[in-house]
Amino acid sequence: MKILITEFMEDKSVEMLKSNFDITVDTNLSVNHNQLKKIISNFDILIVRNKTQVNKEILENATSLKFIGRLGVGLDNIDIEYCKNNNIHVQPATGMNAESVAEYVINTSLSLLKNVPLMHQETSRGNWPRTSISSRELKGKVFGLMGFGLIAKKVGALAKMFNAQIIAYDPFIDPSIADEFNVKLVDINEIFEKADVISIHLPLTSTTKNLLNYEAFKKMQKQPIIINSSRGSIINEDDLLKAYDEKLISGFGLDVYETEPVPKSFLNNIKDNTNCILTPHVAGVTEESNIRVSDFIANSVREFFKL
Secondary structure (H helix, E strand, O other), X not given: OEEEEOOOOOHHHHHXXXXXXXXXXXXXXXXXXXXXXXXXXXXXXXXXXXXXXXXXXHHOOOOOOOEEXXXXXXXXXXXXXXXXXXXXXXXXXXXOOHHHHHHHHHHHXXXXXXXXXXXHHHHHOOOOOOOOOOOOOOOOOEEEEEOOOHHHHHHHHHHHOOXXXXXXXXXXXXXXXXXXXXOEEOOHHHHXXXXXXXXXXXXXXXXXXXXXXXXXXXXXXXXXXXXXXXXXXXXXXHHHHHHXXXXXXXXXXXXXXXXXXXXXXXXXXXXXXXXEEEOOOOOOOOHHHHHHHHHHHHHHHHHHOOO
């Protein structure tokens, strides 16, 4: 059987699969949609990250495809409904990068509360902003989690180590789960009104798209830090910049964006003195998590085909 890998995967995991499968690695196919469509019929297994768009057009040509391995968690780049209806198994690497994302969120929240981006800018220019730029602690702050899945639970546990108060919005979980983690479950408006830090941990759906828009930012009473390591389109990016300019929020950390790579039209609207951290969709990508994710998918392929 033949495997096509279109995005980066740990070398040792690829080598492990070579003993049972004929493997093709071509990362150019993650963006070359037409070429992928032409050759996908030759493969039984497809392994991707988030860049490769495995849509209906691709899948209709994937006449031999039986298994899609997702080196990560989100599945919005894969037509799940088509796969379900055509007996194609989709396997995400659930939980394998949760520690990495949780660390990213805490690191970003600490840096933004302490205005590290602003201090860096001024100090690197030869200024000495020791008293002109303030710094805050996470201790005692209200940490609002939008979504309370595996990653959010880990973020909450880490934030508690700094003696932050954790509140969470998630209409799909049983309240007993929040009680188990000693987290207060609230409605979305209470997140906006009470949180000093808001971290997004939601899937991208028709109801979550643009969930954080200007109307939502106007409800935020404590000028919170906004962190998004989930899916870009959950935040309206133009409204985010407007909210920062109007001091409705005090900083933001983005690892995901509506369009990736980030277009210059968005970047050009961010001023040098903006308290923000921008990273290229790497919250879940560390050396350690890449090994875990790659090994998990490689083992999942072997188990699925009983090898």
